[in-house]
Amino acid sequence: MMTLVAKRLLQAALMIWSIGTLSYVLMRLLPGDMAFRIAAGRYGYDNVNLAASEAVRAELGLDRPAWQQYLAWLADLVRFDLGDSLVSGLPVAHEVSHLVLHTLQLAVAAFACAVLLALPVGLFAAFRAGGWFDRCSLVASAFLRAQPVFVIGLALVLLFSLHLKLFPVAGFNGSKYLVLPAVSLALVMAAVSSRVIRHSAVGVIRSAFFDFSRVKGLSFAQSFWRHGVRNAALPVVAFLGIQFAGAIEGIVMIESLFSWPGVGHGLAHAVFNRDVPMIQAAAMALGLIFVGLNLLVDIACYLIDPRERTEP
Amino acid sequence: MTRRLLGLRRGQLAGLVLIAALVCFALLEGLLHGADPASQDLANPFAGPSLSEPLGTDQYGRSMLARLAAAVRLSLALSLLCVVTSATIGVAMGVVAGWRQGLLDKCMSLLLNIALALPGLVLVLLFASLAPGSFLMLYVGISAVLWVEYFRVVRAITRRVAASPQVQASRMLGFGALYCVRRHLWPAIVGPVLTLAAFGASASILALAALGFIAVGLRPPTAELGLMMVELFPYYNEAPWVLAQPILAVFLLVLGLNLLAGGEE
Numbered sequence: 001m002m003t004l005v006a007k008r009l010l011q012a013a014l015m016i017w018s019i020g021t022l023s024y025v026l027m028r029l030l031p032g033d034m035a036f037r038i039a040a041g042r043y044g045y046d047n048v049n050l051a052a053s054e055a056v057r058a059e060l061g062l063d064r065p066a067w068q069q070y071l072a073w074l075a076d077l078v079r080f081d082l083g084d085s086l087v088s089g090l091p092v093a094h095e096v097s098h099l100v101l102h103t104l105q106l107a108v109a110a111f112a113c114a115v116l117l118a119l120p121v122g123l124f125a126a127f128r129a130g131g132w133f134d135r136c137s138l139v140a141s142a143f144l145r146a147q148p149v150f151v152i153g154l155a156l157v158l159l160f161s162l163h164l165k166l167f168p169v170a171g172f173n174g175s176k177y178l179v180l181p182a183v184s185l186a187l188v189m190a191a192v193s194s195r196v197i198r199h200s201a202v203g204v205i206r207s208a209f210f211d212f213s214r215v216k217g218l219s220f221a222q223s224f225w226r227h228g229v230r231n232a233a234l235p236v237v238a239f240l241g242i243q244f245a246g247a248i249e250g251i252v253m254i255e256s257l258f259s260w261p262g263v264g265h266g267l268a269h270a271v272f273n274r275d276v277p278m279i280q281a282a283a284m285a286l287g288l289i290f291v292g293l294n295l296l297v298d299i300a301c302y303l304i305d306p307r308e309r310t311e312p
Numbered sequence: 313m314t315r316r317l318l319g320l321r322r323g324q325l326a327g328l329v330l331i332a333a334l335v336c337f338a339l340l341e342g343l344l345h346g347a348d349p350a351s352q353d354l355a356n357p358f359a360g361p362s363l364s365e366p367l368g369t370d371q372y373g374r375s376m377l378a379r380l381a382a383a384v385r386l387s388l389a390l391s392l393l394c395v396v397t398s399a400t401i402g403v404a405m406g407v408v409a410g411w412r413q414g415l416l417d418k419c420m421s422l423l424l425n426i427a428l429a430l431p432g433l434v435l436v437l438l439f440a441s442l443a444p445g446s447f448l449m450l451y452v453g454i455s456a457v458l459w460v461e462y463f464r465v466v467r468a469i470t471r472r473v474a475a476s477p478q479v480q481a482s483r484m485l486g487f488g489a490l491y492c493v494r495r496h497l498w499p500a501i502v503g504p505v506l507t508l509a510a511f512g513a514s515a516s517i518l519a520l521a522a523l524g525f526i527a528v529g530l531r532p533p534t535a536e537l538g539l540m541m542v543e544l545f546p547y548y549n550e551a552p553w554v555l556a557q558p559i560l561a562v563f564l565l566v567l568g569l570n571l572l573a574g575g576e577e
Contacts, residue, residue, distance in 0.1 A: 010425075011426075014422070014429060018429075023438075142571075145570060146567035147559070148538070150522065151562070248431040248434070249433035249434075252434070253433075253522055256525075268528060270441075271437050271444075274441060279441055283437070287434065290429065
């Protein structure tokens with residue numbers, strides 16, 4: 001188990017380093033002289049002159065060679081000093097920590113909806129494999145998977161906000177605003193995972209050990225509960241790790257569509273404004289969420305499947 | 313499911329037909345219709361379908377037929393470029409890493425771990441912010457995301473094949489590595505790689521549309537499917553059929569590629 005954690009920690013460190021490096025390149029690529037830009041941010045564009053920018057340059061060491069500045073940039077990262085936003089001037093870490101909370105709120109709600117949708121649909125399709133429900137759920141899932149996340153969100157907005165006027169279009173002000181973004185994310189996640197659940201459950205039901213437990217006299221429900229659930233759960237949970245990548249991409253889209261004040265929306269905005277410290281922090285936050293979720297998946301697989309434990 | 317044509321299942325065949333139809337539509341429009349997708353006709357916004365404008369016009373009176381075909385061409389070209397690049401890099405690295413394990417394999421796996429630590433779209437966004445509105449950066453970013461899958465799959469297959477008795481026999485008979493790769497490895501790789509290629513193409517089409525949709529991809533007046541959706545959304549009440557066109561185009565493209573990839577698995 002410790003090796004799992006260590007592996008993911010190493011991955012997180014590598015991820016932070018690569019984003020930091022990319023952001024540093026980004027910073028160098030911004031148009032204009034960096035010292036002038038920072039001086040303008042401090043004193044206002046009307047009050048910048050050569051002396052002020054030279055003072056800034058000397059103070060921040062902007063005349064050092066590029067590799068020294070790169071090391072300084074990384075050293076700041078190690079101290080968790082993410083810098084100030086180029087747009088608002090506030091410390092980035094503070095802003096992003098706000099955004100992360102909103103993103104997690106949306107993600108948890110969406111995940112709960114997705115489980116509520118995918119589990120019954122997947123299991124019912126598996127119990128009647130090849131039946132009309134199975135085929136309908138296949139078509140529905142193929143239909144949902146063939147569109148970008150934001151089109152599903154748009155369709156929900158058109159239907160529930162503009163026509164039925166049940167939910168607000170976008171924004172953030174209470175639980176009513178959570179419904180549409182969470183449901184659109186959940187639909188996308190459930191479209192894939194309901195099929196995965198269906199396949200692994202069918203695999204278990206058709207297996208020899210399941211037949212044997214039926215033959216020895218257990219009812220279908222008993223054998224599924226005793227022998228089926230754990231075996232069927234493993235591929236589903238393992239697949240979650242892959243699915244979370246899609247879910248985070250979905251979060252970026254859905255947050256932008258619904259103006260949800262989360263990290264994804266923040267990242268899209270920062271990219272639009274070329275606000276490098278903000279880009280760096282938001283991308284790192286999403287990366288850390290992603291690696292953290294994968295760690296949870298690893299641990300869940302470890303707990304579900306005892307076979308992995310004996311061979312270290 | 314038993315009848316096969318070109319070795320494809322029924323669903324895959326449907327996908328192939330769908331994609332072929334879209335390619336024909338995009339190319340024939342360029343050849344026969346040939347209107348400028350950016351030329352405006354402000355006196356004629358949201359014209360209904362007519363003989364000269366079979367798909368109507370958008371908010372600036374631009375021909376939707378020309379814009380849609382240009383956007384589909386752009387999406388297809390980008391996905392083709394990305395898939396070819398990422399498949400070449402991914403397969404080459406996968407074969408090398410799987411065949412000659414050891415230090416090289418370790419280094420490449422480290423690279424893989426970095427790439428896997430970030431959701432794809434976030435990486436594309438980072439690249440897109442390097443040079444906003446540039447097609448080249450989107451291409452590099454999307455390819456940088458897609459190669460991972462090829463590498464993982466090909467490396468796993470190569471490791472299995474390289475350890476197989478058939479390859480050992482070939483090696484002992486004195487055949488070189490190149491022969492073994494061509495004779496034993498290539499046939500095992502080709503199927504999975506083609507499946508991945510179809511999924512990769514649909515992923516890159518979705519990514520392009522997604523970036524356009526959140527306004528960090530290509531810039532107007534480029535005809536791009538995601539951009540067209542954002543631009544037309546405010547006019548939903550006046551012209552829902554115009555908004556439906558880019559949405560339908562993305563849907564058909566992605567559905568066709570997903571079907572071609574083999575639907576279920």
